Amino acid sequence: MSRRGFLQAALVGAGAVAIGGALAGCATGADGSGRTTVRIWDLFSGADGANMQTMQAAAMKANPDVSIQSVTLAWGSAYYTKLAMASSGGRPPEAAVMHMSRLAGYAPGGLLEPYDLDKLAEVGIRKENFAPAVWERATYQGELYALPLDTHPFISFYNPKIAKQAGLLGSDGKLVSLDGVDTFLDAGREMAKVTGKTGMAFGYLLDTAQAWRLFWGLYGQTGAGYELVPGKAAQLDEKAATEVIELMQSILDGKVVPANQDYAGAIASFTTGRSGLILSGEWELPAFKAAIPDVGGMPLPTLLGTPANYADSHSFVLPKQAHPDPARRDATYRVLANLLSQGSLTWASAGHIPAYQPVLSKPEYQKLTPQRDYAHAGEIVVLDPAVWFAGAGSDFQARMCDAMSASLQGKAKAKSAVDGMLREMDRLLKTPNPA
Template identity: 65%
Template structure:
């Protein structure tokens, strides 16, 4: 059945539903072919093509081909089918938050650390939190390309007028550290704008709801246990405190009530708020509206600095008939793409390969250099087969929060509903 489904997926690719692109070096005989699936569209897709072209030019004996699929559940379903059918691409891009659903099921192969080291890629080149997330049972199953955190953008003029700027004219993180201080800062920015101080769009944005909660919950010292067949466990007091803070924030003064992502972005880009919570991938849009836009890691609202993040990473789908020559060429291609990280950083992503971040050229990028430390305090989704970017899990968690964020239910109601939804997932088998 899986092989039949895989043939169907291949037919779709030939029909044009997948965007494929072979680099100029792909033409000609005697080359080793390396196919990489990715989920990058728009500007990110163009950057990935540019990077793949540079890698192909540096490796004329390799035919580098990339295929772009729409990201979300369909992408991960196709990847699972291809791996199960034994005819996957040589490499694929995966959100590391989805790794726990694939590595345990034998759909991926671990990386050879010695082979990577020969190409100048070692553990020392990555932030510890990112490298750890790429592991499963002591082996490296993902090669991180970037860290893309949920951060705080700010309008330097409004921040300065509100008395929240440091000597450099940018947001002083100490001025928004702690729940009470943050809420006071939001009110101060609202006095400047005449409307609200903070933009956060939580309606119809499951991912944004989850990122906000999980980052703050981690700051508040919250742990978890998600064991299949057993009731989910969270620190209910810590989670309740997070929702009490969020209810205080969306009071119509600090941040608008009942606001979606587009409205929140519109307010920020039209100078009607001074601070915006969003993913760093929104940098190009915000910079178009305000060339001086600033950005920092997520403020330490609770005791422990932590920044929700995910990571685009390369994985090695399980090959039915492994080809040593293609595997060697694949390692060279992936190492080359990591070393093109400066190009990737232009879109706002933090290169996971830290030597890029230390380069003078990266340190000239603003505000990228200002929020790059977010990778050092990154917290990822809980390890479970059902969690991760684009998952139904995030949608269910956001639904559980809706009444509480809207002020229709107390903070603890959201926690109770989230635990109930987690229990439902834990009662189901991993389809992979």
């Protein structure tokens, strides 16, 4: 992290500190109330940041003996660098938000502490409360290192008005199933007839993750495996990977989806009615609802046989502390349990799927549309490979997108993209984990 980046992060954090008036390094509140301070780092801005502040205020109300000190830092690799530095120095916050896809770079290096499952059970949090795939990725060597707050998948949003004109709405007012390659492509062409432009939107140019998200979700649908072991050559089912790239090329034909569309262009195309469906992350829901109040949503259609949806998960971790305070640790467990069990409905309002599954059956959640319609995506998630260099905001995702770029633009064959991805994987597998 550069000095300028550090100062910017510190200033952002300073603006979000002191929900409960606590001071870092003090066991009690600054007002002398005797409240136990729990410091939490996160990377949330906008609607997510406001929702997290609301959730933390409610958690303090439910635990009046606790004062939460919330610090928000800029999202990206700098956040994870700062977290690693704080953990290695032994003076990190009591808890921090981490993308689940980054866990493999931290748990093995001793930068995090595992959760005590008995203590979690005492505050009402148990393994059966979470989808198996999410819980499994939260563990390392049999111990739980991350407490999942949500899953945020890469899904499909659609404009009901355009879908209806294209004859693609069912009797329930929802988009009909688009499973199967031919069905999906035909739906795009029918929507294009309505819009007079293209049927669907997908922005990947100049973006460091979008092409990878679509590729990895579709690769998961093939049922093919992979093996990424540091120090060894990458193992990927090249036939299946090539099939996925060829499918993406078919989608980006200029009629179903524009061949050369960037992220902002795709958002604009969908929100202004120039396309009827967009492949995007559920985190864009607030913007979509503002433009299309009755916007619909569904998991990524199953195009290649096996239901699978690329996703990541915001989770809470316990950074390694040189001298952990028992009172703070107890308070941290209570606060995090409240954020999951009581705060998840607030968190879901911005589009995220609560990882704490009991929330999904609540009447309040079932009233949230289109969230309830794509909630199933949280049960078929495919996260980034569990290696130290992968995950949200990583250079790995950017390199994968770069390797695919020429092929997706029709300038190279699909096999060229696969070869490029394998070369980059091999290069990273030879690189030691700096953490």
